[in-house]
Amino acid sequence: MTPFAVVIFLLGLSSLATAANFTQVFEWPNELDFEWPSEESRTQALEDGTFKPVKIQPRYMAVYEARLFLNLFKEDGVPASLVSLPTSSESSSPPKLTPFPSWDFHLNGSGNCDKIHRAEGMEVDSDGRLWVLDQGNPDSNCSSKLWIFNLINNETELIHRFSFDEYFHDLVLDETANGTFAYIARWMESHVVVFSLERNESWIVDTPKVEVNSIALSTKDQEPRHLYLARSGFKELYSIPVAALHNGNRTTEPRLIENWAADNSYRMLMDSHGTLYSGFMYENYTSTWNTSRPFLEQSFYQVAGLESAWPFTFSLDQNATFWMTVFDDVNMPRFRLLKAAVAAKSYIYNSPECPGSCHKNDYA
Incomplete structure (x- = not known):
């Protein structure tokens, strides 16, 4: 220039x-929050430090029909790095973040290579499939991955494992x-x-x-x-x-x-x-x-x-x-x-x- x-x-x-x-x-005056399985699970996560609301930061976005998907910067205190929320709501309160496709893909997954470790970048194709990059976890010998989810049924269509990490x-x-x-x-x-x-x-x-x-x-x-x-x-x-x-x-x-x-x-x-x-x-x-x-x-x-x-x-x-x-x-x-x-x-x-x-x- x-x-x-x-x-x-x-x-x-x-x-x-x-x-x-x-x-x-939507507007969130302070921190974002998740839709937790129960209030007890949220309280426990706050107490043991696995959930720190101030740490939540959106990094990437994709949209399909009435859902918006976010990748969150994954660090200590952010229990899920791939979430969804509705694109509209009848409630006056802003929506909470729902781990995608479920909590089971995120919680306690640090040593499980079949979990989502650190989502980083995504796109939706013309067939309604969500493609998500996953950094993996070298400390657990989990290589980086590419996830492909069918957004009609939220099922996993493919997991491609790369030969490198992060x-x-x-x-x-x-x-x-x-x-x-x-x-x-x-x-x-x-x-x-x-x-x-x-x-x-x-x-x-x-x-x-x-x-x-x-x-x-x-x-x-x-x-x-x-x-x-x-x-x-x-x-x-x-x-x-x-x-x-x-x-x-x-x-x-x-x-x-x-x-x-x-x-x-x-x-x-x-x-x-x-x-x-x-x-x-x-x-x-x-x-x-x-x-x-x-x-x-x-x-x-x-x-x-x-x-x-x-x-x-x-x-x-x-x-x-x-x-x-x-x-x-x-x-x-x-x-x-x-x-x-x-x-x-x-x-x-x-x-x-x-x-x-x-x-x-x-x-x-």
Whole structure:
């Protein structure tokens, strides 16, 4: 981004401009809480330190029909890292978090490799399946995993066990005529993990000198399709052709697109019209770029005075609704859930105007 463009962008931020009309769905003034099996179990967890409400922080989000799913930052005092809550409620009180698919998948699971240890990144596919990354637990010799849940019956469809532990960050899904693939970013690693659902197989493709942080996938109608990579700890935004992840090569050279105004893009999301959204660590705003045009970062949403390392998490559903949580580590309320109509679905779906292929991006 040129110095002049940075000035224009920052002026846009200072005006508190919002590119969508957000409405508040829920507000939690203090801490989030779980739906416990009983009040006695909650009291016991508070007493023995396995539940510390102040530790609960949303990290990732996915939405399917009337349910919203959150990954919570897993540390001591957070008994479940994958939870759900309704997208609406008739009650005046904000909903509590329900461990997904049940408490049995979380409680007392530190030494059980068939439990969910640390959920970190997820996505819902077009068939209504929830894909969830799980960091595993090296102390218990439990490798990292990919869970796939059928959201119609909440049953587990597949558990894929990786040959390595930890450092998962996020994933995107590529539904093609040749099968469904997941592309996975790992913290501070110069590679992308590729998983084939039909083959139940995963492999690593190196991205030399680019430690991948957040990740996003271009729209279905883009030819050729690209994977967008934000470099960990830096402002750089890169891309690689998806074909490079399937052709048998184990190395691909990312192409630099431009620089975001801030470093550490921790979450990116593409919509069905080709707009790329990004959130940044310790920044009180989110940005967008229309990927069908030359790079131009624009303000999407910001909160004055917000102080948090990981302030937002967001997702698009199949009904063109943009969902966002806002976490404030200093001010009240600490948590809010917002939504806005944005006239675009998740990248998982074709744009309504483009049932086939209707735009070619020359800038990726």
